[in-house]
Amino acid sequence: MATxxxxxxxxxxxxxxxxxxxxxxxxxxxxxxxxxxxRKVRFTAVKGIDLDIRKGEVFGLVGESGCGKSTLAMLILRxxxxxxxxxxxxxEELTGLSYRKMLPLRKDMQVVFQDPYDSLDPRxxxxxxxxxxxxxxxxxxxSERRGMIADMLREVGLGEELLSRYPHQLSGGQRQxxxxxxxxxxxxxxxxxxxxxASLDVSVQAQILNLLLDLKEELGLTYLFISHNxxxxxxxxxxxxxxxxxxxxxxxxxxxxxxxxxxxxxxxxLSAVPDPDPTSTKQREILRSGVPSLMSPPGGCAFHPRCRHxxxxxxxxxxxxxxxxxxxFVACHKDVGGPA
Amino acid sequence: MRAIxxxxxxxxxxxxxxxxxxxxxxxxxxxxxxxxxVDLRNKQLPPGAGHIMGTDAYGRxxxxxxxxxxxxxxxxxxxSTALALVCGTLLGTLSGFVxxxxxxxxxxxxDVMMAFPMLLLxxxxxxxxxxxxxxxxxSIGIPIIPMFYRMSRATTLxxxxxxxxxxxxxxxxxxxxxIFRHVLPNVLPHILVILSSAMGGAILAESSLGFLGYGIPxxxxxxxxxxxxxxxxxxTYPWTTAFAGAFIALxxxxxxxxxxxxxxxxxxxxxxxxx
Ligand SMILES: Nc1ncnc2c1ncn2[C@@H]1O[C@H](COP(=O)(O)OP(=O)(O)OP(=O)(O)O)[C@@H](O)[C@H]1O
Ligand code: SF4
Ligand SMILES: [Mg+2]
Numbered sequence: 001m002a003t004x005x006x007x008x009x010x011x012x013x014x015x016x017x018x019x020x021x022x023x024x025x026x027x028x029x030x031x032x033x034x035x036x037x038x039r040k041v042r043f044t045a046v047k048g049i050d051l052d053i054r055k056g057e058v059f060g061l062v063g064e065s066g067c068g069k070s071t072l073a074m075l076i077l078r079x080x081x082x083x084x085x086x087x088x089x090x091x092e093e094l095t096g097l098s099y100r101k102m103l104p105l106r107k108d109m110q111v112v113f114q115d116p117y118d119s120l121d122p123r124x125x126x127x128x129x130x131x132x133x134x135x136x137x138x139x140x141x142x143s144e145r146r147g148m149i150a151d152m153l154r155e156v157g158l159g160e161e162l163l164s165r166y167p168h169q170l171s172g173g174q175r176q177x178x179x180x181x182x183x184x185x186x187x188x189x190x191x192x193x194x195x196x197x198a199s200l201d202v203s204v205q206a207q208i209l210n211l212l213l214d215l216k217e218e219l220g221l222t223y224l225f226i227s228h229n230x231x232x233x234x235x236x237x238x239x240x241x242x243x244x245x246x247x248x249x250x251x252x253x254x255x256x257x258x259x260x261x262x263x264x265x266x267x268x269x270l271s272a273v274p275d276p277d278p279t280s281t282k283q284r285e286i287l288r289s290g291v292p293s294l295m296s297p298p299g300g301c302a303f304h305p306r307c308r309h310x311x312x313x314x315x316x317x318x319x320x321x322x323x324x325x326x327x328x329f330v331a332c333h334k335d336v337g338g339p340a
Numbered sequence: 341m342r343a344i345x346x347x348x349x350x351x352x353x354x355x356x357x358x359x360x361x362x363x364x365x366x367x368x369x370x371x372x373x374x375x376x377x378v379d380l381r382n383k384q385l386p387p388g389a390g391h392i393m394g395t396d397a398y399g400r401x402x403x404x405x406x407x408x409x410x411x412x413x414x415x416x417x418x419x420s421t422a423l424a425l426v427c428g429t430l431l432g433t434l435s436g437f438v439x440x441x442x443x444x445x446x447x448x449x450x451d452v453m454m455a456f457p458m459l460l461l462x463x464x465x466x467x468x469x470x471x472x473x474x475x476x477x478x479s480i481g482i483p484i485i486p487m488f489y490r491m492s493r494a495t496t497l498x499x500x501x502x503x504x505x506x507x508x509x510x511x512x513x514x515x516x517x518x519i520f521r522h523v524l525p526n527v528l529p530h531i532l533v534i535l536s537s538a539m540g541g542a543i544l545a546e547s548s549l550g551f552l553g554y555g556i557p558x559x560x561x562x563x564x565x566x567x568x569x570x571x572x573x574x575x576t577y578p579w580t581t582a583f584a585g586a587f588i589a590l591x592x593x594x595x596x597x598x599x600x601x602x603x604x605x606x607x608x609x610x611x612x613x614x615x
Contacts, residue, residue, distance in 0.1 A: 119507050
């Protein structure tokens with residue numbers, strides 16, 4: 001396969017082994033006007049991410065609000081362009097692709113956003129919403145379109161009687177089902193779910209999560225599942241990356257991560273998840289200070305102002321992601337592990 | 341499309357405007373007088389059998405002058421507002437969508453235009469271009485452009501950040517489709533809200549220009565001109581001003597109702613709740 005040669009994958013490499021999405025040193029800098037001054041301040045929202053998402057997996061990405069999760073997703077989808085680094089999709093370099101060259105790839109990567117109401121044009125009926133991806137792609141007859149829309153709606157559990165409704169006439173759960181249906185109608189391989197259940201009722205969250213998991217099995221999809229909620233990520237993910245301040249700080253298979261938490265930030269996130277067992281003696285870890293400002297990042301380890309284990313080296317030297325065995329990667333100078 | 345006739349605002353506003361259009365379109369059939377014929381023996385007659393709206397200071401039939409004058413007032417108001425709407429909305433939407441240098445330069449031009457009082461700007465454009473009916477469209481329409489520009493730009497700035505725009509981009513939608521399928525349709529209802537006041541402003545601008553002597557050069561009267569004709573005798577003989585003023589006010593009201601009704605109609609949230 002030609003792309004295999006370009007990326008240097010060994011000839012005859014099994015397609016299953018090739019990551020669907022690879023990020024190398026992926027970085028995004030934004031410049032913003034600071035306060036009322038005219039001077040622009042540049043800050044790094046996503047910082048040198050190296051990450052492979054394997055075909056067929058659910059990769060969970062967690063981190064606090066503002067740590068750069070959505071920006072990373074937009075970089076992969078090329079809805080924002082990278083400042084440096086690269087993204088490969090199915091072995092093809094996306095960074096620097098022209099708008100036109102990007103078009104055929106768009107069909108293979110889709111996204112579901114947090115707020116389903118905001119994601120649906122209020123002036124479009126459900127039928128128009130579902131028809132849009134087909135119209136943009138082109139080449140479908142009217143009856144083909146109708147059939148595809150009906151099939152997809154059935155798949156996500158929306159009845160055809162809703163076709164003439166507008167988004168405001170649907171429930172939150174129905175809207176998100178519609179967003180999912182729209183994103184899957186062109187049969188993509190890769191779906192980004194950016195806080196896809198965060199705005200829904202808890203009972204509806206479970207339905208949508210199960211729907212997503214069922215669809216994944218049925219259609220052989222690969223997910224990048226973004227959430228600030230560790231419990232949700234744990235429920236759906238095969239592998240989890242923990243993001244802090246634009247960088248990945250921990251990366252492991254879900255079971256391994258929860259059995260063997262290594263980064264102090266991950267264990268703080270974990271202690272913030274409410275424990276349903278009232279007899280539990282688990283102590284909540286209280287983080288010392290708030291999230292530092294992206295405009296004036298702390299030197300050394302970005303987490304050190306808040307870290308219980310910080311020492312003088314942490315303030316000086318930035319830890320790199322290192323393999324601690326078992327495909328468990330951590331960016332921390334110390335081998336502290338989770339709270340015993 | 342049926343739903344449009346269930347909207348009372350649209351029915352009433354539309355009816356007023358239709359009546360006005362009907363009156364001015366069939367003006368020659370609605371009167372047996374000549375709108376310019378001076379008859380000093382019959383000046384300032386109160387409304388009565390021969391002259392239903394009386395006569396003015398020169399003995400001209402006021403009803404005749406109003407139905408003929410409405411032609412100029414309506415045509416000038418509609419054309420100049422349409423000109424401002426198309427230019428202002430397209431430029432404002434484009435400005436808000438592409439931002440950058442285009443937006444910056446255009447924004448400063450609009451700022452300069454807004455630094456002038458509207459009437460002064462109209463006068464300057466009128467004087468520079470010379471007086472003719474076509475130039476009236478420009479001298480009244482151009483000063484209204486900033487109103488549409490600013491509204492559509494501000495709305496576009498908020499719409500372009502909505503997830504449905506990002507979703508459309510992720511499907512491979514080009515800029516043209518984004519602007520014309522998603523942004524502009526969501527901008528238009530906001531434009532309709534200001535359309536009515538723009539139309540009213542245009543009618544008033546036309547009458548002010550007429551009063552200042554920079555109006556339409558042809559002998560046809562306009563509503564503004566009729567009001568101003570009667571102004572000197574406001575307290576002794578108010579009929580002329582009152583009738584012409586009433587027509588101006590009624591027309592502005594009609595545009596207002598129509599604008600509000602159309603805005604409701606274009607909002608699926610309100611439209612579907614009326615079904
Ligand atoms: N277009 C932009 N221009 C400037 N700054 C931006 C832009 N988009 C995002 N940012 C900034 O980049 C940082 C990361 O934002 P991002 O949306 O990726 O965070 P997030 O992890 O998705 O947060 P949340 O959980 O709240 O969605 C934030 O500080 C945000 O303000
Ligand atoms: S490197 Fe130091 S400051 Fe950073 S997480 Fe590890 S122990 Fe804490
Ligand atoms: Mg986000």
